[in-house]
Amino acid sequence: METAFKPDESFRAPFHYGNSPAAIRRFPFPFDQDTFMYSVNVEPHLPGPGGSCYEFPIDIDEHYVAECREREIALATTTHRYLALPHMMAAQWDVLELITSHLSRDYPEHFELQRDGNRWRWINRPLGRDDTFTFGDPATLPQEPLEYITRQTQGDWCVLDQRNGNLWLDAGMVTTQADWSLNFDLGMNFREWHGPVPLAPELGVFDRALKLLMNLQLGNPVRRLNWTMTINPRFDTSPEQYPVWGPDRAGVTLDNVGDLAHLRVELQALWRLPRSNAIVFSIRGFLMSLREMVTIPKWGRRMHRVLRDLHPALVAYKGLGRYRDTALAWLADYDDGTATPPGTQPE
Amino acid sequence: MLVPDVKSRPQYQQLRFDPSGRFHLFVGQGDGGLALLRVRPELPESAEIRVIYTGESLTGCDLSEELAGCGWRQLKVLTTQVAALQMLDEVLEQSLMGTRLYVAGSEGFIGAAEQVAARYNLQSDELQREHQGSSAxxxxxxxxxxxxxxxxxxxxxxxxxxxxxxxxxxxxxxxxxxxxxxxxxxxxxxxxxxxxxxx
Amino acid sequence: MKTVDSIEVVVAAIEDVTPLIKRFTLRKISGGLLPPFSGGCHVTVVMRGGERTFRNPYSLLGSPRNLDSYEIAVRRDDQGRGGSLFMHQLVTVGTRLEISHPINLFPLSKLARKQILIAGGVGITPVLAMIDDLSAGPIDWELHYSFRGTEHACFGTWLSKRHGDRVRLYDTAAGQRIDFATLVGQQPLGTHLYVCGPSQMTVEAFESARAAGWPESHLHTEQFAPPPVGVAFEVHLAKSEQTVQVSAEQSLLEALEAAGIDAPYLCRSGACGRCELNVVELDGELIHNDHWLTAEDRISGRKIMPCVSRAKCKRLVLDW
Incomplete structure (x- = not known):
């Protein structure tokens, strides 16, 4: 698919963002039925239909250039967004290889990777980059390998070391997160960094997910979807920046909720890394306003029902309390009570 | 409207002598001295034991004298938490595999001691923590x-x-x-x- | 969930390393580089031999920096179930094989302050690639390698030349033995111990370490033990409504695979937990041979690891 990038988009005030009709149709809508509860919703990260956001393991869409610029802004104006503990260097190179080899294979019109032994040349046309470096030698790159390559991707990247029967969050590039802090969580194990999540521990979700991930194999990545809601098309909803985005929630009215409230979906994919035996966890965020969502009638109806019946602990955890009723009042006009066919697809 | 009832706080236990270890290093701070006094009678006479203690605490609970009176072969009492942690670092540097570390005190002190222990790759099966005193x-x-x-x-x-x-x-x-x-x-x-x- | 995505390889070279061990060099049939891997990895080699298909795990012993080929070493076991004989007798240069992607169930701790590797006999194989990783890094390490007779010293002599004093060799035929008690008694905090060799060696090394106060978190081992034999029984799969006969020589997992069932697995040694299945019904007892299930799991009688465990019963019903 030929992607027309929208380099003028802005994910901070003054906001400027929207999805084309094609981008709406390829949005990873997360609800396959009219209710939501946590489950181990992990599936193989296999190629999906052409044009869908699952077509390739690492998706590039019309927001690519703007999201890379948003990352540059976040890195320039805030601190501790990229962090890596010293023992993660082999994993950093693994991630660089994973990203460059997938992007160059799947989007040859945009990316090119030339490998001559350890001498690598990486060409990124949309961002206007052409870099030659020695694979394995950090001194030949302008930043550490993980920082270097994730500056050229959409979404966040966490690298997990595996030891002592657990996974440890020991490196990451996190600038587009839904209210969790890399700086605070760095070095935590799987259970510790999920500490804030309600209900899921009681459902045994984390025990099963950890078991599954510990056995994740090379060449067999997995994925899952996660979701929350965000006011404004804002990617940097970090705890650090809460003083900036927190007030947004108090300004939602019935008149503006359709445009301000966004469903934020995270396509989370996990790969085993070969040289380090670590796991990389990519968290790719997609944003769609409620007004865009109701252009797909099935999704509008379902969103209304999911939000209406959401468990109170999840309403609190996802920070929806202040504006959920307003969003429900607005969505009610798009829910005529007819049945929604199962599955996440638009029709 | 941050979520107040997040649950990822550390779980503490009561210090208990771990006979699977060969060397035993007890580190106490303030009210943590109570834990050291409590385990003292349980400790086998033959065990290789060292104790580091500081009375510096928010609650003002300084048990230096009580500890000095219960016959440890190797007891170091330091006036500040910083000095106690520094000594912990020095002792761990010289320690061998087979060492068990026991820490008792305020949450802040336990956390700082764990940071030191992490530099020596101590795992959860080599480290016990008991919270005593202020919950500050x-x-x-x-x-x-x-x-x-x-x-x-x-x-x-x-x-x-x-x-x-x-x-x-x-x-x-x-x-x-x-x-x-x-x-x-x-x-x-x-x-x-x-x-x-x-x- | 599909569990294994395999790689097609061709045997490019076979070499006698010792009288009992052959080294096989494998290249990708389609040409090009094989996936990178880390020290301690193994691949599962699928051997389709007439009526039976073997799936044996073998450690990758080549350098993780050379991805033109993989190397595995296979020790001939005349009393074994037939996998090693298949490799020794039926596989020639040019034979095509199917292997899994590399899997690491024996990884090095990246945070260790010192690494001690202990290997016995063919147990040296994963250690070779581990040493390749270690010699490129900052962590202090040493290897203690025990073998029987100079004709079996090949890997050891080669390592000794490359790494000097870090490598200590022990020829048991000459009465040389690793003094485990002394070795583990004087190691700095943060040392990790890795043992790969006969089970007796692992037991001895770990017992010495425990006696010296080492905690379990610093002790690592990997053993590829073949699944124990037993008596034949019948398995019924409740969800897919299939019935499968498990012969005395076969593991439960092998019987399921032979019936065309895509059951999950990774280590095939009862260690990793991947193949765990739920038991619905049983008219006898489960024979657990794994290292994965907890004591509670065993008492419950609701779980089984089909790669090594079996049942002494007429009919076992599984939730599959």
């Missing part, structure tokens, strides 16, 4: 990255950036601190009720 917390402000010690309320004014922080039950061993985030970001001045202590 070290709080890390996510906005300005300032940590402050001895926080005893759910809302605290950040020394670094002047914001009112809500203390979350989310703990980082790396920072040895609980997370603090702005309490009234959504509606300025609209603060949750102030509570003393952490349940």
């Amino acid at each position: 917390r070290r709080v890390f402000c996510v906005h300005c990255q300032t940590s402050q010690d001895d926080v005893t309320t759910n809302i605290v004014l950040c020394r670094g950036c002047g914001r009112h922080l809500l203390v979350r039950d989310h703990y980082s061993r790396r920072l040895a601190a609980f997370m603090g985030g702005m309490a009234d970001a959504e509606v300025p001045g609209c603060l949750p009720e102030l509570r003393e202590g952490f349940g």
Whole structure:
């Protein structure tokens, strides 16, 4: 698919963002039925239909250039967004290889990777980059390998070391997160960094997910979807920046909720890394306003029902309390009570 | 409207002599001395035991004299927490595999001792922690990255950036601190009720 | 969930390393580089031999920096179930094989302050690639390698030349033995111990370490033990409504695979937990041979690891 990038988009005030009709149709809508509860919703990260956001393991869409610029802004104006503990260097190179080899294979019109032994040349046309470096030698790159390559991707990247029967969050590039802090969580194990999540521990979700991930194999990545809601098309909803985005929630009215409230979906994919035996966890965020969502009638109806019946602990955890009723009042006009066919697809 | 009832606080236990170890290093601070006095009678005479203690604490509970009176072969009493942690570092540097570390004291002290132990790759099966004394917390402000010690309320004014922080039950061993985030970001001045202590 | 995505390889070279051990060099049939891997990895080699298909795990012993080929070493076991004989007798240069992607169930701790590797006999194989990783890094390490007779010293002599004093060789035929008690008694905090060799060696090394106060978190081993034999029984799969006969020589997992069932697995040694299945019904007892299930799991009688465990019963019903 030929992607027309929208380099003028802005994910901070003054906001400027929207999805084309094609981008709406390829949005990873997360609800396959009219209710939501946590489950181990992990599936193989296999190629999906052409044009869908699952077509390739690492998706590039019309927001690519703007999201890379948003990352540059976040890195320039805030601190501790990229962090890596010293023992993660082999994993950093693994991630660089994973990203460059997938992007160059799947989007040859945009990316090119030339490998001559350890001498690598990486060409990124949309961002206007052409870099030659020695694979394995950090001194030949302008930043550490993980920082270097994730500056050229959409979404966040966490690298997990595996030891002592657990996974440890020991490196990451996190600038587009839904209210969790890399700086605070760095070095935590799987259970510790999920500490804030309600209900899921009681459902045994984390025990099963950890078991599954510990056995994740090379060449067999997995994925899952996660979701929350965000006011404004804002990617940097970090705890650090809460003083900036927190007030947004108090300004939602019935008149503006359709445009301000966004469903934020995270396509989370996990790969085993070969040289380090670590796991990389990519968290790719997609944003769609409620007004865009109701252009797909099935999704509008379902969103209304999911939000209406959401468990109170999840309403609190996802920070929806202040504006959920307003969003429900607005969505009610798009829910005529007819049945929604199962599955996440638009029709 | 930050979520107040986050659950990732450390789980502490009562110190118990671990006979699978070969060398035993007890480190106590303030009220943590109570734990050392309590385990003292359980310790086999033949065991290789060292003790580091500091009486410096928020509660003013200094058990240096009581400890000195119960016949440890190797007891070091230091006047400050910093000095005790420094000594811990030096002892671990010289220690061999087979060592068990036992830490008792305030949450802040335990956290700082764990940071030292992490440098020597001590795992959970080599380390016991017992919380004694003040439940005051070290709080890390996510906005300005300032940590402050001895926080005893759910809302605290950040020394670094002047914001009112809500203390979350989310703990980082790396920072040895609980997370603090702005309490009234959504509606300025609209603060949750102030509570003393952490349940 | 599909569990294994395999790689097609061709045997490019076979070499006698010792009288009992052959080294096989494998290249990708389609040409090009094989996936990178880390020290301690193994691949599962699928051997389709007439009526029976073997799936045996073998450690990758080549350098993780050379991805033109993989190397595995296979020790001939005349009393074994037939996998090693298949490799020794039926596989020639040019034979095509199917292997899994590399899997690491024996990884090095990246945070260790010192690494001690202990290998016995063919147990040296994963250690070779581990040493390749270690010699490129900052962590202090040493290897203690025990073998029987100079004709079996090949890997050891080669390592000794490359790494000097870090490598200590023990020829048991000459009465040389690793003094485990002394070895583990004087190691700095943060040392990790890795043992790969006969089970007796692992037991001895670990017992010495425990006696010296080492905690379990610093002790690592990997053993590829073949699944124990037993008596034949019948398995019924409740969800897919299939019935499968498990012969005395076959593991439960092998019987399921032979019936065309895509059951999950990874280590095939009862260690990793991947193949765990739920038991619905049983008219006898479960024979657990794994290292994965907890004591509670065993008492419950609701779980089984089909790669090594079996049942003494007429009919076992599984939730599959």
